[in-house]
Amino acid sequence: MRTETLRARLLEAQLDLARRRERAVILLLTGHAVTHKGRLVNELNHWLDNRHTEVHALGPSSEERERPYWWRFWRRLPDRGRIGIFIHGWYGDALFARAERRLPPGAFRDRLAEIRAFEAELAAEGVVVLKLWMDIDRPAQRRHLQALQEDPARAWQLSATDWQRHLQHAAIAALGREMRDATAADHAPWRRLDFRDPAAQLQRVGALLHETLAAPPVAPSGVPEGVPGEVAAAPSIRRAEPRVEASLKKASYAARLAEAQGRLAINAREVARRRIPVVLAFEGLDAAGKGGGIHRVTAALDARQYRIHRIAAPSDEELALPWAWRFWRRLPADGRIAIFDRSWYGRVLVERVEGLAPEAAWRRAYAEIREFERQLLAHGTVLGKLFLAISQEEQLRRFEARAASPHKRHKLTDEDWRNRKRWDDYRQAIDEMFARTQAPGAEWALIACDDKRRARLAVLQEVNRRLEMRLASPH
Known part of the structure; x- marks a missing residue:
């Protein structure tokens, strides 16, 4: 599909989403460093009507650290009719903390279970989640890092963290596969994008987002009901005996x-x-x-x-x-x-x-x-x-x-x-x-x-x- 045609159809689908207000859409990008995530989001924002789009790419604030972990994501969920774009989102914290061994294997698996539950709840409430894994092999990543570093006009884009992620490439790749396997679902699918020319990447992301907007929502399957806790028997209002006591003076x-x-x-x-x-x-x-x-x-x-x-x-x-x-x-x-x-x-x-x-x-x-x-x-x-x-x-x-x-x-x-x-x-x-x-x-x-x-x-x-x-x- 020609770029102009795709852009027009994507905008039309977004405006239809805003008009109907039947569901919200989340686009989440995570993966390896220096894979054009920020550039992709900037360009995609020009394709879309940004009155109906929200981008979130910040670390937790002091206010957010004073509340349960998921509070900062719940408060940023898009309304029905809007698109929320998250760079790394709820995956980045777990992925990089595990790569740096700040998160033990068991805690990593627990976080993935929380993510599955979170995304199933979103899907049941009419929020569609599209997740993109941005991939790059290690030699290509190194060449790209060096090219950025040697270019005075773009060197400011690099940080020490980017080089650290390069050293962790093998670990991040392995953890990414584990993460995607554990959290892939019909209602929250993963798509893998290879590192390539930014224009080709944008074309691919735009096509995937258009496909998501045009498709009917997928309800989560096998969502569990609550079960009694493993504690002493819960109280019962029907079995409780009426308490007949003299009124307190x-x-x-x-x-x-x-x-x-x-x-x-x-x-x-x-x-x-x-x-x-x-x-x-x-x-x-x-x-x-x-x-x-x-x-x-x-x-x-x-x-x-x-x-x-x-x-x-x-x-x-x-x-x-x-x-x-x-x-x-x-x-x-x-x-x-x-x-x-x-x-x-x-x-x-x-x-x-x-x-x-x-x-x-x-x-x-x-x-x-x-x-x-x-x-x-x-x-x-x-x-x-x-x-x-x-x-x-x-x-x-x-x-x-x-x-x-x-x-x-x-x-x-x-x-x-x-x-x-x-x-x-x-x-x-x-x-x-x-x-x-x-x-x-x-x-x-x-x-x-x-x-x-x-x-x-x-x-x-x-x-x-x-x-x-x-x-x-x-x-």
Whole structure:
């Protein structure tokens, strides 16, 4: 195909992608040094309408180092209708760290498994990934390096790292084959490009991108569902016995509340000093008291240390990206606390029960949630998952009290009454959520909330317990 024809067709396909907004496309280039990656991207950008294109080629910033590894890639995902171009992307870190023996073989294989899971999740959410391995043999690489070095107009393009990559050529070639074999998939294929004249390379890259834009998306196959964790049995809201206890007296409650909040204030200061990130996810039945529990936690904290994220229906911006994006982007920096008033578990609760997500999507979400939380824990995050539960009788009493109170009436919605009619469906979904997302370090705490005072103390006790377990750890 003539260059002018290919360029016109590629632009037409990109504009059709932008108009339809049905999916996003990622083009990722990695491989050996001095293979025209930067030049290719620059030239390709001239072929495309760069209003719908984003290029990412930077190392991690200090802000990104303070969050889980994948945060920096999640936050840069292109919206539906756009093309994201990554130079090295999530492959470069693993490839070069392994070549330099900073990453052991087992950790390298673990990272490749994370990449497979990440790309499968993207594909399931309508993101198409095309991966290019830029190849060059060692003698040709050396000749190209020497030519660049001897040319005063281009010598600035070289760095000591380029020569280092030349010395590592054999290792990078072998690791590249292992990496491509481990991560190739129909929904995220690899294409190998030999080093050649830049114009011929650009023609080949343009043709591959056009082919990708024109082809129907490929859904990932064999995406696993979450399975119960290898820990003690998960809690069960359906098997839990109702707790009949005398209401806690106001004076006793006030004293115990002050003690629990004092402990929390000390723990939170130590968490900040040791740069430990904390994520607290509050889920619960309607009217169980999530807001009251969160308020008692934040009353003990420095307002500069925490943020509350109240999760409702996704915005238009969030709907244009994979569903987990809105939770990744809200993760706290090291030493900070993120409190989620409802969380990523909405995917397997309200979206499941109310039919807001297809069955395949919410079933797939169990494994995606477990991987998300595993990455939080791998970064050193303290993860607290609290589910606030009340009896059906107490919920009705609180609904009626809200309806009768002018200053509380806004808390009661038609959705609350509709959810109540599906009480048994929600209880089944909750128990399956517990069983499929219980894991070491990410255990659920089931808080009985018929008595508000005892429930608020139990919330503080659980948060303190989680923080103190981590602060007692030598790591």
